[in-house]
Amino acid sequence: MLSAQRWTRKRLCNILPSCQDVQVKFGADVTLQCQITTDERISVVKWSRPDLNTDGYVYFYRNKRFYENYQHPSFHGRVKLRDPEMKDGDVSLILNNVTFNDTGMYECHIAVRNPVRSKRAHTEISHFIDLTVTGEFVELTLSSHIIKPPKHKSVKLQTKNLKLEHPQHLWRRVTKSDPLILISAAGATTL
Numbered sequence: 001m002l003s004a005q006r007w008t009r010k011r012l013c014n015i016l017p018s019c020q021d022v023q024v025k026f027g028a029d030v031t032l033q034c035q036i037t038t039d040e041r042i043s044v045v046k047w048s049r050p051d052l053n054t055d056g057y058v059y060f061y062r063n064k065r066f067y068e069n070y071q072h073p074s075f076h077g078r079v080k081l082r083d084p085e086m087k088d089g090d091v092s093l094i095l096n097n098v099t100f101n102d103t104g105m106y107e108c109h110i111a112v113r114n115p116v117r118s119k120r121a122h123t124e125i126s127h128f129i130d131l132t133v134t135g136e137f138v139e140l141t142l143s144s145h146i147i148k149p150p151k152h153k154s155v156k157l158q159t160k161n162l163k164l165e166h167p168q169h170l171w172r173r174v175t176k177s178d179p180l181i182l183i184s185a186a187g188a189t190t191l
Contacts, residue, residue: 019128026135029096031082034108034127036089044111045091047079051104058106059093074101103133 024030032047047059049072056072059079068076075095082092091110095102106129 019130021130021132023132023134024098026098026100026133028098029094030098030131032093032095032106032108032129032131034091034093034110034129036091036110036112036125038089038112038123040112040123042086042089042091042110043113044109045081045086046107046109047093048107048109049104050107058095061091098131098133100133100135103131105130 045061046057048057057070058075060067060070078096080094082094083090108127110125112123
């Protein structure tokens with residue numbers, strides 16, 4: 001069954017003139033294909049995620065230079081052009097070590113200049129890719145205990161390191177009026 005968000009992206013991909021569905025397994029590398037056939041010089045390449053609704057590009061190139069400071073933080077150190085020289089109009093993007101957060105709609109926007117025409121004459125082309133990251137999300141419950149400490153005494157709760165990448169532990173007080181406390185590698189948070 002498709003999630004509502006995935007269904008919306010799938011419908012959008014069906015109506016866009018240039019859209020491709022791509023699936024990749026969690027943790028793998030993926031190449032998002034984007035190529036134009038032109039003799040014109042590529043002046044701008046913008047890889048973006050319109051569905052993120054935030055500032056920052058996946059990849060931004062202008063005037064023969066990559067601008068890392070324009071990049072969304074989640075893509076730092078994980079993206080590069082397949083061919084940095086962009087020979088034959090290839091501006092395909094390699095995304096390394098994909099996560100579930102990488103699922104979404106990607107836009108490859110290219111601006112090209114015709115060297116014969118004036119500097120202002122150019123063509124803009126967009127290509128869309130609907131990326132779906134597949135794999136399993138594992139939720140592991142190790143044990144559950146109810147502890148009733150004597151009045152006015154505290155209890156020290158510990159867990160052993162399970163060597164999980166991002167372990168999370170949830171401790172809950174017995175009464176409903178007490179808050180839930182989430183203890184994770186980042187620290188304790190009251191929910």
